[in-house]
Amino acid sequence: xxxxxxxxxxxxxxxxxxxxxxxxxxxxxxxxxxxxxxxxxxxxxxxxxxxxxxxxxxxxxxxxxxxxxxxxxxxxxxxxxxxxxxxxxxxxxxxxxxxxxxxxxxxxxxxxxxxxxxxxxxxxxxxxxxxxxxxxxxxxxx
Numbered sequence: 001x002x003x004x005x006x007x008x009x010x011x012x013x014x015x016x017x018x019x020x021x022x023x024x025x026x027x028x029x030x031x032x033x034x035x036x037x038x039x040x041x042x043x044x045x046x047x048x049x050x051x052x053x054x055x056x057x058x059x060x061x062x063x064x065x066x067x068x069x070x071x072x073x074x075x076x077x078x079x080x081x082x083x084x085x086x087x088x089x090x091x092x093x094x095x096x097x098x099x100x101x102x103x104x105x106x107x108x109x110x111x112x113x114x115x116x117x118x119x120x121x122x123x124x125x126x127x128x129x130x131x132x133x134x135x136x137x138x139x140x141x142x
């Protein structure tokens with residue numbers, strides 16, 4: 001989402017500067033038809049902004065989000081899952097595994113079923129380091 005907004009804003013700035021240099025802005029706001037056409041153009045640029053942002057700044061946004069969220073994770077760290085069906089769950093990192101891109105991905109202790117089906121491997125930008133978590137003192141959970 002962040003890279004989409006950045007890509008859209010870049011396209012809007014380029015379009016606005018180009019229209020301003022041509023001297024079209026005063027004429028656009030005098031009549032309804034050119035104003036509607038301008039709004040349609042900006043809406044189309046918003047859709048194109050998704051691709052511009054994905055191909056230019058997405059890699060940087062992901063790296064910044066990883067660092068802000070507490071990556072790199074180590075075995076024994078606790079993390080909150082931010083996205084997906086288990087969003088909000090706090091779990092312990094029990095292993096680091098090598099991902100398809102060569103980076104280390106944390107495996108969270110989400111139970112035997114998730115472990116057996118490899119559904120416990122999450123990318124570190126979808127996790128938030130939970131520094132204040134303490135294990136429960138009562139073994140019965142009361």
